[in-house]
Amino acid sequence: MIFLKHQFFTLLFLSVISFQGYTQSENEDNLKVGWSTADITPDMPVLVAGQFHARLSEGVMDPVTATILALESGEGTNSEKTIWISCDLVGISDGMRATANLRDEIRNRVIKAIPSILPEQIIVNATHTHAAPYVASTASVEDIYGVSLEQMADGKPAMSPSDYIPFAADKIAEGVISAWGKRKPGGMSLGLGHAVVGLNRLQALKHGKSRMYGNTNSPEFSHIEGYEDHSLNLMYFWDINKQLTGIIINIASPSQVSEHSYELSADFWHDTKVALRKSLGDSVYVLAQASSAGDQSPHVMVGSKAEERMQKLLGFAEEGTGRGSNAHRKYIAKQIVDEVTDLFPVMKANIDWQPEFKHEMKLVPLSRRLLSEEDVAEATKEAKTWQAEYDKLKAEVRDNPAMIETPRWYKDITISYSKLRRGLVVSERYELEKVQPKMPIEVHVVRIGDAVFATNPFELYLDYGMQMKAQSPAIQTFIVQLTGSGSYLPTKRSIEGGAYGAVPASTLMGPKGGDELVEETLSIINTMW
Amino acid sequence: MVRLCMLLALTFWLNVPLQANDLYLGAATADISPKLPVALMGQFHMRIAETADTPLYAGIVAIESRDGQTGLDTAVFVSCDLVYISARLRQELRDEVAKRIPGFNVNKIIVSATHTHTAPVLEDDLEESSFIYPIPEEGVTKVKDYRALFVRSVADGIEDAWANRSKGSVTWGMERAAVGYNRRTVYKDGTSVMYGNTNKDEFQNLEGYEDHDMNALFFWNEADELLAMSVDVACPAQEFEHKTTVNADYWHPVREKLKSRFGQKVSVLGWIGAAGDQSPHSMYRKAGLARMQELAQKTRMDDIAERIIRAVENTYEIVKNDRHSNVVFHHEMENLELPMRIITKEEYIESEKVVKDCQEQIAVDPNKATLLYAKMTWFGDVLKRYKAQQKNPEATYSSEIHVLRIGDAAIATNQFELFTDYGIRIQARSKALQTFVVQLAGPGTYLPTEKAIAGGGYSAVCQSNVVGAEGGQVLVDRTLAIIDRFWDEENAVRLKKKL
Structure with missing residues (x-):
C-alpha cells in the first residue's frame, strides 16, 4: 500500500512536471526558435576562395548555403535575441583584413527589415569550405589575383566578389527574416559526443621545425605538433510537440576535404546534412560550426592507406577514394551522423524548455603580433622574388595570348601574385603594430542553459580553444571560430616550429593576442555564471 | 649482364618463402583468474583484493603458415588481463609450452598485457623488479603460485589452439574511436604533470597526441566460423585503476558484448597500441561527459565499451567479405640492445x-x-x-620485439608503455597498408619522448624509464627496418619475376 501511495505521488509529480513543461513552453520566458536556409549558390561562375591560385568556378558540385537559427527569450524590445548564421564559406569578411564586410552587409539588411534586432545580436560564422565563393575583398579581381576576371572568364559572364557579396547578403537577410518570422516556442537539449574528424595537420620534424601537411612517411618526421579535439558538441532544438527542428553541430575541423575543387561545394557538411536528414527527417536544419581548429584539417596524416581501403569496402569507390575524395566526405559524414543519431533518444528525453539565455558581444582589443625587422626583411625578399616571377609570367601571357585558351591557364600567375601580396603585408603589419599595437575584435558569448558559445574571428589553434573549454564554468563550451574574416592565430610552440599558419604573413595576432583572447573570453563567460 | 647480377644478388639474400601461403589458425581462451585474496599490481600502495568483479582471461590465437604440408612460420598471440608481462612469467610460460609441444619454437609466442591495474602482482624478487610490495607471507595468494596458475592455464590454451588449428582466413580493418586521452598536462612554465589540473590559468596544452585509430584483425576457420578477433586500442585498460577488487577493466564488457554478438567461442584479444602517455581518464570537458553519462544512465566504463564495440562491429561489417586465406606471413623476433637512460x-x-x-x-x-x-x-x-x-656507462637494455606481416597488415610489438609518438612514427613510415603497434608485450616501463623528458613528471622521470628517447628511436628504426624487409622482399620477388 505504501508502495502504491508512493507510486501515486510520483506519477502526480511527474505529471505536474510534464504539464509545466508544456505550459511553460507557451509563456513569455520561453525560448522561441526559428529556422531557415538560404541558398547562396551563384548562378554564374565566381572566384572560389581558399588557395593561393585563383579558381573560377566550373559548376556546382552541391549547393552552398547559409543556415539561420533565430532565438528569442522574453517579449518585446527587451527580449534576448540571437540570430545565428552559419555559411558555407571560407571566412566571413568583417573589415578586419580588407574593406569587404559581408557580416555588416547582412546586418544592415536585417536591422532595416527588423528594427528590433540589434547588429550585435547577429553572429555569422563560416564552415571554412574551400570550394565556395570568394568574399574577402571588394577590390577588382586584378587587384586580388593579378589577372582580371574578364581574362580568366575569357569574356564569358562571371560574377565578381564585389557583386557576389551583396548577392549573398540579400539571400541571407531574406533567410533571417524568414527564420525570425517563423520562430515558435521550443526547447533545446544539450549533447556531447565524439567523432574523429579533425586531425592535426602540423608535422614536427626532428630538427625542430614543423610543416603543414607534407609526408609523415619520412625519417625526419618526429611527431604531430599539437593536439586534436574529437568532441562533438551538439544542441538539439525541438518544437512543443517534441519534434526535432534542427541541430547545432560543433566540431573541431574545417570542412575542406574538397579544397582543390573548381566546383562549388559545401564540402562534408553537404554529405552530413543529406545523411542526417535521411535519418532524422527532411525538415531538420543543421547549423554547422567549426570549433578552434586552426591547426586541424580533415586530411589524414597517418594511416591514409588503411582508411582508403575502408572507404572502398564501404562501396564508395565509384566516387573516388582517398585524400580530397567524395568518399572521404561520406566517411566523415558517417562518423558525425552515427553519433548524432546515437544520442538522439537521450536528447529527446531531456529537453530544456526554458534554458537560461544570455548574449553578450564585446569588442576585445588584442595585441597584434610583434614582428621583427628580420621578419619584414625576409618577407620583403620573398615578395621581390614573387614580383619577378609574376612579371615574367605576365609577360609570357602578353607575348603569347593564345595561352589563355588553355584551361586554368591563370593558375601559376595568380599564385605568384598572391605570394607577392602576402610578402608585402608583413611590412604593412610591422608598421601598423607600431601605431596601433592593439586590434579590436568581436567576441560573442551566448549562454543557452548549461552551455556557452564563445566566438572568435580567427582560425584559432586548438590549444586556445582547449584552454577555454578546460577553464569554462559551463557544462559544455562551444568555441566557434571564423565568425569573421579569419587569420591564423598560432601558439608559441607553433611559431617556433615555423609552419605555414604560424609565419608572419599568415597571422595578425601571435601568442600574446591568443592569451588575451582566452582571458577575455573566459572573463565574459564567468559573468554569466 | 647487369640484370643477371641483380637477379643473382636477389636470389642470394632471399631466404624466406615470399609467396602467399595457407594459414592454419587455432584459438582458445584461458581463464587466468587468481585465487583470492590476491595482491593487485599497479599502484604505489599495496591493495589486497578479497573479491573479483570479473574473471581475468587470456585470449589466444595460434597461426601457422604452410606450403602444402610443410610448416613455414608460426606465431602465437596471447593477450592477458594483466598489468604487464614480467620476463620471468613469459619464460616460465615458454618453458612449459616447450615441454608440451616438442619442437615448437617458443620464441614465437607473443604475450601482451591490457594493463588492467586490478590484476595480480607478478613479481616478488627485488633482483628482478624495481617495484615490490610487502605482500604478507600468509593469507594471500603467493606470487609464484599465481604465476604457476597462469602458466598452467595459458599453456593449456596454447596447446588447445595449436592442436585444433585448421586452414582458415583472416582480414584486417580500422575504424576511429575516441577512447584514450593524453594524460600529460603542460603548463606555461614548460613543466608537465601526469593528470595535472587543466582548469587553471597556467594550463597551456596537453603534451602529446592521441591515436584514435582502432585496428582489428578477424580470424575464421575453414567452415567460415569466426574464431577470434584482436582489437588494438591505443588506451590502457585502467578506468578502474584504484579498485581493490579483481577486474579486467574495459575489456570485460567489451569481450562479453562481442561474444554475445559473434558467439561465445570467439576469442577476443585485447591489444593496447602505443599509449604510454594515454589513459581513459578525461583531462577536460569532464562536466559535460559526466552529464551525458548521467542522462544516458551509463558509466564511463559503459561509454568506453560502447565506443569500442561500435567500432568493432562497424569494422566487421565492412571487412567481413574481404577475407584472405592465402597470404604472405612472416614473423621475426629480435632482442634489441637499447641504450639506457643515463641517471644524473x-x-x-x-x-x-x-x-x-x-x-x-x-x-x-x-x-x-x-x-x-x-x-x-x-x-x-x-x-x-x-x-x-x-x-659500465655504455650498458644496454635488452628488449624483445616481434614484427609480423599478415597479408597487408604489419604487427609490431614492444615491451614498453610506449609514448604514442613512437607508435605514430612506426605507423607513418610503415610500408604496410595497416600497422598494428602493440605495447606491453613484456615488462612494461614507460618509454617517453624527448619532449616529455624535458617536461618531466611521472612517466618521464628517470625512475619511470630504463630507456630514454634515444632508445625509443632505435626501437622505431629497427621495427621499421624489419617491416621494410618484409615488404621489400615482396618487391624483390616482383622484380625477379619481371627479370
Missing part, C-alpha cells in the same frame, strides 16, 4: 633521499610499508642503475 648525479642524490625517507618512516611505523615499500624500491632501483652505470 642529481637524480641519484634525490632518489637516495627518497629511499632513506621511506626507510625511516617504515622503521618508525611498520604499517607504512604498505604505502611506501613499492615507492622505496622504485627509487631504490635508480641507485642500483646509477652504480651500474658508473661501472
Whole structure:
C-alpha cells in the first residue's frame, strides 16, 4: 500500500512536471526558435576562395548555403535575441583584413527589415569550405589575383566578389527574416559526443621545425605538433510537440576535404546534412560550426592507406577514394551522423524548455603580433622574388595570348601574385603594430542553459580553444571560430616550429593576442555564471 | 649482364618463402583468474583484493603458415588481463609450452598485457623488479603460485589452439574511436604533470597526441566460423585503476558484448597500441561527459565499451567479405640492445633521499610499508642503475620485439608503455597498408619522448624509464627496418619475376 501511495505521488509529480513543461513552453520566458536556409549558390561562375591560385568556378558540385537559427527569450524590445548564421564559406569578411564586410552587409539588411534586432545580436560564422565563393575583398579581381576576371572568364559572364557579396547578403537577410518570422516556442537539449574528424595537420620534424601537411612517411618526421579535439558538441532544438527542428553541430575541423575543387561545394557538411536528414527527417536544419581548429584539417596524416581501403569496402569507390575524395566526405559524414543519431533518444528525453539565455558581444582589443625587422626583411625578399616571377609570367601571357585558351591557364600567375601580396603585408603589419599595437575584435558569448558559445574571428589553434573549454564554468563550451574574416592565430610552440599558419604573413595576432583572447573570453563567460 | 647480377644478388639474400601461403589458425581462451585474496599490481600502495568483479582471461590465437604440408612460420598471440608481462612469467610460460609441444619454437609466442591495474602482482624478487610490495607471507595468494596458475592455464590454451588449428582466413580493418586521452598536462612554465589540473590559468596544452585509430584483425576457420578477433586500442585498460577488487577493466564488457554478438567461442584479444602517455581518464570537458553519462544512465566504463564495440562491429561489417586465406606471413623476433637512460648525479642524490625517507618512516611505523615499500624500491632501483652505470656507462637494455606481416597488415610489438609518438612514427613510415603497434608485450616501463623528458613528471622521470628517447628511436628504426624487409622482399620477388 505504501508502495502504491508512493507510486501515486510520483506519477502526480511527474505529471505536474510534464504539464509545466508544456505550459511553460507557451509563456513569455520561453525560448522561441526559428529556422531557415538560404541558398547562396551563384548562378554564374565566381572566384572560389581558399588557395593561393585563383579558381573560377566550373559548376556546382552541391549547393552552398547559409543556415539561420533565430532565438528569442522574453517579449518585446527587451527580449534576448540571437540570430545565428552559419555559411558555407571560407571566412566571413568583417573589415578586419580588407574593406569587404559581408557580416555588416547582412546586418544592415536585417536591422532595416527588423528594427528590433540589434547588429550585435547577429553572429555569422563560416564552415571554412574551400570550394565556395570568394568574399574577402571588394577590390577588382586584378587587384586580388593579378589577372582580371574578364581574362580568366575569357569574356564569358562571371560574377565578381564585389557583386557576389551583396548577392549573398540579400539571400541571407531574406533567410533571417524568414527564420525570425517563423520562430515558435521550443526547447533545446544539450549533447556531447565524439567523432574523429579533425586531425592535426602540423608535422614536427626532428630538427625542430614543423610543416603543414607534407609526408609523415619520412625519417625526419618526429611527431604531430599539437593536439586534436574529437568532441562533438551538439544542441538539439525541438518544437512543443517534441519534434526535432534542427541541430547545432560543433566540431573541431574545417570542412575542406574538397579544397582543390573548381566546383562549388559545401564540402562534408553537404554529405552530413543529406545523411542526417535521411535519418532524422527532411525538415531538420543543421547549423554547422567549426570549433578552434586552426591547426586541424580533415586530411589524414597517418594511416591514409588503411582508411582508403575502408572507404572502398564501404562501396564508395565509384566516387573516388582517398585524400580530397567524395568518399572521404561520406566517411566523415558517417562518423558525425552515427553519433548524432546515437544520442538522439537521450536528447529527446531531456529537453530544456526554458534554458537560461544570455548574449553578450564585446569588442576585445588584442595585441597584434610583434614582428621583427628580420621578419619584414625576409618577407620583403620573398615578395621581390614573387614580383619577378609574376612579371615574367605576365609577360609570357602578353607575348603569347593564345595561352589563355588553355584551361586554368591563370593558375601559376595568380599564385605568384598572391605570394607577392602576402610578402608585402608583413611590412604593412610591422608598421601598423607600431601605431596601433592593439586590434579590436568581436567576441560573442551566448549562454543557452548549461552551455556557452564563445566566438572568435580567427582560425584559432586548438590549444586556445582547449584552454577555454578546460577553464569554462559551463557544462559544455562551444568555441566557434571564423565568425569573421579569419587569420591564423598560432601558439608559441607553433611559431617556433615555423609552419605555414604560424609565419608572419599568415597571422595578425601571435601568442600574446591568443592569451588575451582566452582571458577575455573566459572573463565574459564567468559573468554569466 | 647487369640484370643477371641483380637477379643473382636477389636470389642470394632471399631466404624466406615470399609467396602467399595457407594459414592454419587455432584459438582458445584461458581463464587466468587468481585465487583470492590476491595482491593487485599497479599502484604505489599495496591493495589486497578479497573479491573479483570479473574473471581475468587470456585470449589466444595460434597461426601457422604452410606450403602444402610443410610448416613455414608460426606465431602465437596471447593477450592477458594483466598489468604487464614480467620476463620471468613469459619464460616460465615458454618453458612449459616447450615441454608440451616438442619442437615448437617458443620464441614465437607473443604475450601482451591490457594493463588492467586490478590484476595480480607478478613479481616478488627485488633482483628482478624495481617495484615490490610487502605482500604478507600468509593469507594471500603467493606470487609464484599465481604465476604457476597462469602458466598452467595459458599453456593449456596454447596447446588447445595449436592442436585444433585448421586452414582458415583472416582480414584486417580500422575504424576511429575516441577512447584514450593524453594524460600529460603542460603548463606555461614548460613543466608537465601526469593528470595535472587543466582548469587553471597556467594550463597551456596537453603534451602529446592521441591515436584514435582502432585496428582489428578477424580470424575464421575453414567452415567460415569466426574464431577470434584482436582489437588494438591505443588506451590502457585502467578506468578502474584504484579498485581493490579483481577486474579486467574495459575489456570485460567489451569481450562479453562481442561474444554475445559473434558467439561465445570467439576469442577476443585485447591489444593496447602505443599509449604510454594515454589513459581513459578525461583531462577536460569532464562536466559535460559526466552529464551525458548521467542522462544516458551509463558509466564511463559503459561509454568506453560502447565506443569500442561500435567500432568493432562497424569494422566487421565492412571487412567481413574481404577475407584472405592465402597470404604472405612472416614473423621475426629480435632482442634489441637499447641504450639506457643515463641517471644524473642529481637524480641519484634525490632518489637516495627518497629511499632513506621511506626507510625511516617504515622503521618508525611498520604499517607504512604498505604505502611506501613499492615507492622505496622504485627509487631504490635508480641507485642500483646509477652504480651500474658508473661501472659500465655504455650498458644496454635488452628488449624483445616481434614484427609480423599478415597479408597487408604489419604487427609490431614492444615491451614498453610506449609514448604514442613512437607508435605514430612506426605507423607513418610503415610500408604496410595497416600497422598494428602493440605495447606491453613484456615488462612494461614507460618509454617517453624527448619532449616529455624535458617536461618531466611521472612517466618521464628517470625512475619511470630504463630507456630514454634515444632508445625509443632505435626501437622505431629497427621495427621499421624489419617491416621494410618484409615488404621489400615482396618487391624483390616482383622484380625477379619481371627479370
